[in-house]
Amino acid sequence: MTSDPPTAPLPPPHHHQQKIIDCAIAAPEIMYRSDVTSEESERTAFRKAEKKYKIYYDNTRKKKIARAVDLSEVVDFKSILEKYNCNGELVEGVSVLKCDFDRPIFCLESRPGFYFIPGALSVDEQCEWIRESLTNFPQPPNRTNHNAIYGPVKDLFDSAKEGKVLVSEEKLLEDACSKINGSESTFQWKFVEELGESCKSVLASVLLRKLRWSTLGVQFDWSKRSYNVSLPHKKIPDALHQLAKRMAKPAMPCGEEFQPEAAIVNYFGAGDMLGGHLDDMEKDWSKPIVSMSLGCKAIFLLGGKSREHNPTAMFLRSGDVVLMAGEARECFHGVPRIFTDAENAEISDLESQFTGEDEKPYLNYVRTSRININIRQVF
Ligand SMILES: O=C(O)CCC(=O)C(=O)O
Numbered sequence: 402m403t404s405d406p407p408t409a410p411l412p413p414p415h416h417h418q419q420k421i422i423d424c425a426i427a428a429p430e431i432m433y434r435s436d437v438t439s440e441e442s443e444r445t446a447f448r449k450a451e452k453k454y455k456i457y458y459d460n461t462r463k464k465k466i467a468r469a470v471d472l473s474e475v476v477d478f479k480s481i482l483e484k485y486n487c488n489g490e491l492v493e494g495v496s497v498l499k500c501d502f503d504r505p506i507f508c509l510e511s512r513p514g515f516y517f518i519p520g521a522l523s524v525d526e527q528c529e530w531i532r533e534s535l536t537n538f539p540q541p542p543n544r545t546n547h548n549a550i551y552g553p554v555k556d557l558f559d560s561a562k563e564g565k566v567l568v569s570e571e572k573l574l575e576d577a578c579s580k581i582n583g584s585e586s587t588f589q590w591k592f593v594e595e596l597g598e599s600c601k602s603v604l605a606s607v608l609l610r611k612l613r614w615s616t617l618g619v620q621f622d623w624s625k626r627s628y629n630v631s632l633p634h635k636k637i638p639d640a641l642h643q644l645a646k647r648m649a650k651p652a653m654p655c656g657e658e659f660q661p662e663a664a665i666v667n668y669f670g671a672g673d674m675l676g677g678h679l680d681d682m683e684k685d686w687s688k689p690i691v692s693m694s695l696g697c698k699a700i701f702l703l704g705g706k707s708r709e710h711n712p713t714a715m716f717l718r719s720g721d722v723v724l725m726a727g728e729a730r731e732c733f734h735g736v737p738r739i740f741t742d743a744e745n746a747e748i749s750d751l752e753s754q755f756t757g758e759d760e761k762p763y764l765n766y767v768r769t770s771r772i773n774i775n776i777r778q779v780f
């Protein structure tokens with residue numbers, strides 16, 4: 402990462418997510434802490450594109466309405482695929498990768514190492530990864546943005562479903578250290594059915610809405626600015642491991658195998674964005690980052706090796722997979738916008754899967770959210 406880790410006052414010590422309020426009319430957003438002054442950053446082509454696509458609200462007396470944005474320059478790989486399947490035609494600057502993958506993979510001629518696989522995941526697979534992202538992936542020892550404040554938080558999704566509350570209990574620490582220094586108080590957080598006398602509490606449903614990231618496999622440690630193998634962790638789940646290997650294949654150097662060692666799960670709510678950044682903490686950039694989109698449609702910006710390059714904007718829909726390897730790994734990228742309105746979110750396939758009473762919490766979540774799972778080989 403080229404930027405500093407996010408710092409206080411907000412919880413997530415993740416490599417790239419920090420909520421900031423940009424200006425009065427802008428929605429809260431997730432941004433990289435910029436390594437240039439705000440005046441300078443306004444001037445870069447990347448920042449300009451972010452401003453063009455991010456959500457602004459016009460406030461009417463009754464509700465906030467997202468201001469219209471010109472989407473005519475956003476590359477749409479879904480329609481490119483439809484045309485290609487129909488008559489083999491491609492638009493200028495886009496080519497198809499010749500390989501034995503079971504569906505077309507598109508490349509941008511100006512960005513070697515970037516691959517786009519529209520609709521790579523079936524609706525069933527998408528549902529499965531959404532369920533996993535909400536239930537199992539945020540479970541300890543995997544860390545989330547909530548760790549910094551609450552310590553490990555167990556069963557967040559179920560607790561939200563059951564209307565539970567996270568409360569703190571003040572505990573007196575009586576270890577050797579505190580005996581020397583006088584007893585020290587600390588807080589321990591746990592989910593309960595109802596609010597008792599506890600002085601501090603937060604609804605599980607609020608915490609679920611504020612879930613920004615979870616990390617799988619080898620954990621990234623901001624304080625050391627590197628992956629930290631000594632932090633407790635589980636291996637990437639087998640099914641995700643297999644999927645990432647299969648997806649990575651078309652972007653792998655000849656004869657080599659992708660080793661999925663870490664993954665970051667990003668959770669976007671309405672108005673959230675991911676600022677332009679590079680992922681440069683992994684050792685071997687010839688290996689791809691495998692990035693899967695779930696839930697509401699988004700705009701992805703793929704820039705060049707500096708923020709001065711004008712980025713290409715493209716839609717990311719639920720089920721799309723993007724690979725970034727080689728030169729494309731040196732390119733700034735980000736997500737300035739997710740679409741949570743019924744017309745633009747394009748989640749009707751998901752909605753028709755999450756129909757049962759017990760699936761309602763997933764349906765509610767997905768209607769206003771996007772999840773991105775990106776899988777990396779670290780060493
Ligand atoms: O959300 C996305 O599609 C991109 C995520 C990303 O670039 C990252 O986590 O490094």
Ligand SMILES: [Fe+2]
Nearest residue numbers: 678679680734
């Ligand atoms: Fe990234």
